[in-house]
Amino acid sequence: MDFSLSEEHEMIRQAARDFAQNELLPGVIERDENQIFPKEQIKKLGELGFMGMMTDPEYNGSGMDTLSYVIAMEELSKVDASTSVVVSVNNSLVCWGLETFGSKEHKEKYLSRLASGEIIGAFCLSEPEAGSDATSQKTTAIDHGDHYILNGTKNWITNGGTAEVYLVIAQTDREKGHKGINALIVEKGMPGFEIGPKENKLGIRGSDTHSLNFNDVKVPKENRIGDDGFGFKFAMKTLSGGRIGIAAQALGIAAGAYELALKYSKERKAFGTEIANHQAIAFKLADMHTQIEAARHLVYKAAWDKDQGKNYDLSGAMAKLYASQVAMETSVEAVQIHGGNGFVKEYHVERLMRDAKITQIYEGTSEIQKIVISRSILRN
Ligand code: CAA
Numbered sequence: 001m002d003f004s005l006s007e008e009h010e011m012i013r014q015a016a017r018d019f020a021q022n023e024l025l026p027g028v029i030e031r032d033e034n035q036i037f038p039k040e041q042i043k044k045l046g047e048l049g050f051m052g053m054m055t056d057p058e059y060n061g062s063g064m065d066t067l068s069y070v071i072a073m074e075e076l077s078k079v080d081a082s083t084s085v086v087v088s089v090n091n092s093l094v095c096w097g098l099e100t101f102g103s104k105e106h107k108e109k110y111l112s113r114l115a116s117g118e119i120i121g122a123f124c125l126s127e128p129e130a131g132s133d134a135t136s137q138k139t140t141a142i143d144h145g146d147h148y149i150l151n152g153t154k155n156w157i158t159n160g161g162t163a164e165v166y167l168v169i170a171q172t173d174r175e176k177g178h179k180g181i182n183a184l185i186v187e188k189g190m191p192g193f194e195i196g197p198k199e200n201k202l203g204i205r206g207s208d209t210h211s212l213n214f215n216d217v218k219v220p221k222e223n224r225i226g227d228d229g230f231g232f233k234f235a236m237k238t239l240s241g242g243r244i245g246i247a248a249q250a251l252g253i254a255a256g257a258y259e260l261a262l263k264y265s266k267e268r269k270a271f272g273t274e275i276a277n278h279q280a281i282a283f284k285l286a287d288m289h290t291q292i293e294a295a296r297h298l299v300y301k302a303a304w305d306k307d308q309g310k311n312y313d314l315s316g317a318m319a320k321l322y323a324s325q326v327a328m329e330t331s332v333e334a335v336q337i338h339g340g341n342g343f344v345k346e347y348h349v350e351r352l353m354r355d356a357k358i359t360q361i362y363e364g365t366s367e368i369q370k371i372v373i374s375r376s377i378l379r380n
Contacts, residue, residue, distance in 0.1 A: 005071075016050070016075035035206065042083065042086055050087055051120070054066060055111065066244065071248075082207045086158070088249055092241045094123060096238065098167075106185060124154040124157050145221075150216075154211065157210055160209055170231070180229055182228065193213075194212070195210050242363045244316045253359065254326045257333075257356075260334060288334075302319040317369040318373055321369035331356040335349045
């Protein structure tokens with residue numbers, strides 16, 4: 001067993017770290033406060049190959065492994081989780097989903113532009129009444145021969161306003177249950193497709209989250225991903241990989257909060273010494289460091305499973321469950337270590353604490369991860 005990273009992986013970490021410090025840190029507070037989408041930053045990330053990291057170079061991707069992707073996600077998320085969620089959704093839900101299950105035409109028409117970062121994509125599964133209970137799709141895609149007619153509403157869609165390409169899950173045949181669900185590629189601007197108002201969120205405020213309305217949208221049949229009825233399996237398989245990306249995001253938020261707390265505790269003095277010299281603070285740092293290292297092992301193991309062609313439903317769910325819990329706990333402790341300054345925006349930790357919460361909710365809540373984990377261990 002070898003726990004060391006390759007030179008290439010270390011270079012990716014350094015490149016992502018440099019980008020986070022030089023391009024994301026300046027302006028991160030303002031983007032958070034005013035809910036400004038990181039448009040320029042995403043464009044640059046595309047130019048550097050971070051928007052289609054695992055995609056084949058034939059389709060403008062970087063052709064890297066999942067471990068490279070999680071290392072990049074970890075570093076970007078230490079500084080700006082609003083930007084890293086855009087990277088995550090585009091890479092692991094949209095590009096990976098299209099590359100793995102899309103047709104050659106889908107890849108040529110959409111994937112090449114998505115992987116280069118020229119455009120970004122969105123993954124549309126959640127509905128007002130179908131968040132965790134994902135088989136209860138109310139959005140319909142009725143078969144009209146050479147096209148589908150799409151009707152319904154999707155909620156909390158990351159990149160909802162800024163995406164050009166939307167992978168939409170919808171029910172075609174209700175009698176067939178989840179086997180009657182399809183995944184369709186919908187383009188921005190298709191008649192009847194309306195983007196709802198932007199959500200005003202607790203965290204990841206720089207990212208762009210909207211509801212979407214489909215009113216008799218005509219979607220050509222060639223825009224269906226996979227065979228008729230494959231939509232639910234498409235969503236589940238794609239989300240299994242997406243969860244590794246969100247686990248890496250959570251790991252990065254935890255590590256970012258910890259690094260700030262460590263630095264602060266070595267500078268700030270109280271009772272005649274740096275606060276790190278007080279056991280009350282030192283023990284907090286010890287717990288944070290241990291939990292982050294444990295989370296990192298789970299995240300990297302899930303990425304390794306995926307790269308080895310092994311099943312990663314279980315390891316991805318465990319990584320997301322644990323890393324998101326560590327992100328929440330660590331960021332709360334980082335605020336505590338900062339005391340009054342932790343409550344102030346310029347110290348960054350309050351933002352990381354707000355950003356951490358969503359990692360326990362999106363791409364499957366912690367409770368959903370426990371369903372996936374418990375079913376897996378009880379089945380085997
Ligand atoms: N891979 C392949 N197939 C899978 C699968 C997987 N990982 N998980 C389930 N399936 C299959 C099952 O085998 C079953 O197929 P068969 O009947 O042919 O065997 C089918 O899917 C239905 O599975 P279940 O009976 O287990 O379905 P369920 O109703 O009990 O739900 C669930 C399972 C795991 C709870 C699922 O509903 C789920 O994951 N819910 C959470 C959805 C979610 O993550 N939403 C997040 C929204 S996306 C988002 O947040 C993106 C963003 O913008 C950031």
